[in-house]
Amino acid sequence: MTESTTSLKNLVKRFDKTTISGSSFLIGGIQWFLGILAAESWFDGYSSRIDYVSDLGIGPTASIYNLSVFMLGAFLVVGAFFLFKSTERKHLPVLLTITGIGAMGVGVFPASLQPMHSIATLLAIMFGAFAAIGSYTYQSKPMSIMAVVLGLMSLVLAIVFIPYLGLPTGSTVTFLGMAKGSLERWAIYPLLAWIICFGGYLLGTAKADEI
Numbered sequence: 001m002t003e004s005t006t007s008l009k010n011l012v013k014r015f016d017k018t019t020i021s022g023s024s025f026l027i028g029g030i031q032w033f034l035g036i037l038a039a040e041s042w043f044d045g046y047s048s049r050i051d052y053v054s055d056l057g058i059g060p061t062a063s064i065y066n067l068s069v070f071m072l073g074a075f076l077v078v079g080a081f082f083l084f085k086s087t088e089r090k091h092l093p094v095l096l097t098i099t100g101i102g103a104m105g106v107g108v109f110p111a112s113l114q115p116m117h118s119i120a121t122l123l124a125i126m127f128g129a130f131a132a133i134g135s136y137t138y139q140s141k142p143m144s145i146m147a148v149v150l151g152l153m154s155l156v157l158a159i160v161f162i163p164y165l166g167l168p169t170g171s172t173v174t175f176l177g178m179a180k181g182s183l184e185r186w187a188i189y190p191l192l193a194w195i196i197c198f199g200g201y202l203l204g205t206a207k208a209d210e211i
Contacts, residue, residue: 096131
């Protein structure tokens with residue numbers, strides 16, 4: 001077998017793994033975003049400004065939201081596995097795996113099942129933020145800088161969100177001028193934006209020799 005043939009086969013193998021990884025992140029992120037929109041639309045009386053995101057998992061749209069967030073976690077774990085196989089740098093796949101396990105836990109343990117739900121949510125958000133920040137070396141600028149900004153934004157806002165925890169349904173208590181539903185989305189959506197962008201980035205660089 002010639003050296004060129006071996007290199008081509010290795011490139012094809014790596015292309016396949018990176019393509020699967022990027023596709024998993026992209027599909028997982030998009031389907032969860034659409035799942036949230038669908039659940040919000042079909043939940044009469046639900047307010048994205050006032051209500052927690054996880055309230056979608058205990059109301060009439062529970063099956064939609066819980067399945068969607070579980071699928072997000074599953075796609076993250078699958079994507080992390082193939083990313084692990086396609087790169088020598090292992091820290092990001094590990095962080096993404098923990099994030100995915102946390103997201104699956106959110107789907108399995110809705111907000112009515114405490115403290116498991118809170119633990120799963122904490123794992124998903126905190127390790128998701130660490131993953132976004134840790135992806136700096138996997139991407140070229142300006143995407144790498146944007147990933148760090150999005151990760152830090154999510155991390156800081158998740159900490160700021162702590163006083164909102166445990167507020168009753170319908171509470172309009174505000175800190176920083178935002179009700180709990182709005183601020184929670186400010187902590188979550190930067191991570192969602194990053195995972196979708198990172199998935200697209202991997203797909204665009206799948207033929208490169210290295211990540």
